[in-house]
Amino acid sequence: MAYGSFVIQRDLDFVVERGEVFVIMGGSGCGKSTLLNHMVGLKQPARGDVVYDGESFWDSTPEARDGLRRRLGVSFQAGALWSSMTLAENVGLPLQTFTRLPPRQIREIVSLKLALVGLAGYEEFYPSEVSGGMLKRAGVARAMALDPDILFFDEPSAGLDPISSRRLDDLILELRDSLGATMVVVTHELASIFAIADNAVFLDAETRTMIARGNPKTLRDECPHPTVRAFLRRGAAEAVSGGTAA
């Protein structure tokens, strides 16, 4: 991944298994969100590819790429809801654009998606009229509109209080279990990482590559790389390795 000649991360190579919650973690500025942008097709990798179920993303035709994009749902950091539309219109737009469902059925599905994220009754509210946490949840509802196979979350906990953050983590797990969808989450919130992640990859800002992958709890206890241990122990790697358990 690079911006012009500046390489952000190199030699990234990992597999996300179906139905798992996969976390991309790392310190600030290491390129987590940039990696997410590459995975969802917003940016093309400087070298390499993203493969969905054996199907190459960047080696395919633009039409095939659009087809793949419709199998993805993305929940952005600040919700990224369209401010001129109500929450119902935000969630309904993908359904209106990419399906031939009658308006009544679209309304029902929109109400269901908003109910799933705890926003039943807020259909006619505009994004500017709801709180930050509600914006994030509405963003999740929009990401789920087309029943995607894979849901991406960019910093779902950022800016939320611990209770809202915990609820959003629970929602991610519940949606994974009920929909059977794959979840890819970018975060550096340790509580979230340990609560939801089946597997994770750690991006290092210094060496500009991934330096660990695996289950976060295993990485915390067994990863040979001190940076990863320090990250997963809130900077207390050496103390812990010296015998005081985290």
Added chain:
Amino acid sequence: MLVALMGPRMPVNSTTSGRPSPTLAVRRQGPEGGVLEFAGTWLSRCGLPEPAGALGELRSGAVRHLAFDAGQITAWDSGLVTFVLKVLNETATWGVAVDRAGLPDGVRRLVALAEAVPERQTGRSGARPPWLARIGTRAIAMATALTIGVTFLGESLRALGALLHGRARFRASDLFLVMQDCGPRALGIVTLISFLIGLILAFVGAVQLQQFGASIFVANLVAVAMTREIGCIMTAIVMSGRTGAAFAAQLGTMNTNQEIDALSTLGISPMEFLVLPRMLALIGMMPLLTVYSDLVGILGGAVVGIGMLGLGPTQYLEQTRAAVSVSDLLIGITKSSVFGVVVALAGCLRGMQSGRSAAAVGLAATSAVVTSIVCLIVLDGIFAVILNVLGF
């Protein structure tokens, strides 16, 4: 870089061709029991059945216990979940006991998740309010807007008062930046518009005046029109579209990013820090741009007068000098200063009033241009009446 993501567990996005269509049947189970049997592909795009028929059958059969059998379902998506929710909501009103065990595990969990937070009674609906309520809402909004406008005008006068007392707090560098933006950088568009307006005015006048052999008076027409009216009004309209909209967008975005709140919490008046420099810059630059516009417009008229009507350059210049009085020039300059205040105030008012979203900032910019153009035309009319009464 290679990232691989494996596909879905549930075939919700697979093609529907060759799949059995969704079917629904009601089976009786004992005297008061009923079972809803789902089969086939329950995907929204397959055209799902309506629950009304099955619900009618359950109701007419006086069913008190309802169960589901989804063993024959081959695929499902949100369509099945919305269907089940409708059935559950409807049967709940009859007091029917429902056993959800027969539903697919995912559907059961999604239904539970949807029901976890009860619908908030917000009082909002997509329905249009009655006409009387709409008139009332509009009237209240207009009264509020008027109050806000008058308050803003008062606050800007207070800021001007603070400036006169040497207490206004703003950065001189900001003032110079705004002056540069609404002065020298506007010369290009003002040149183009003024030259073309002078040209058009002269051309239209020439066609009429030539019929009476009075072509020379094209110079009078262009000179008087440009200096008294067209120069200042066209410059003001150009500046409202160019600079007034920019003011509204800048301040609107600052409002969205809470930059204006940050000034207020520091005890710095946004009126002094943001509005005052913009107002001063336009008050200062508008007369200069107007004089420039007058000259370029007269030049445009001269091109037609000399090139098309065959008038001599000296003759045209002399005629222009004779036609324009100092009072004409001063009237134009005075009006342009007032128009500058109007453009700045409309832009800043709409920007400060802007909501905190992308759409609101766009609306603020549009509203700034509309407000300032309406005010400019009305004010120009008032000026015309006053000057007529005063004999100018």
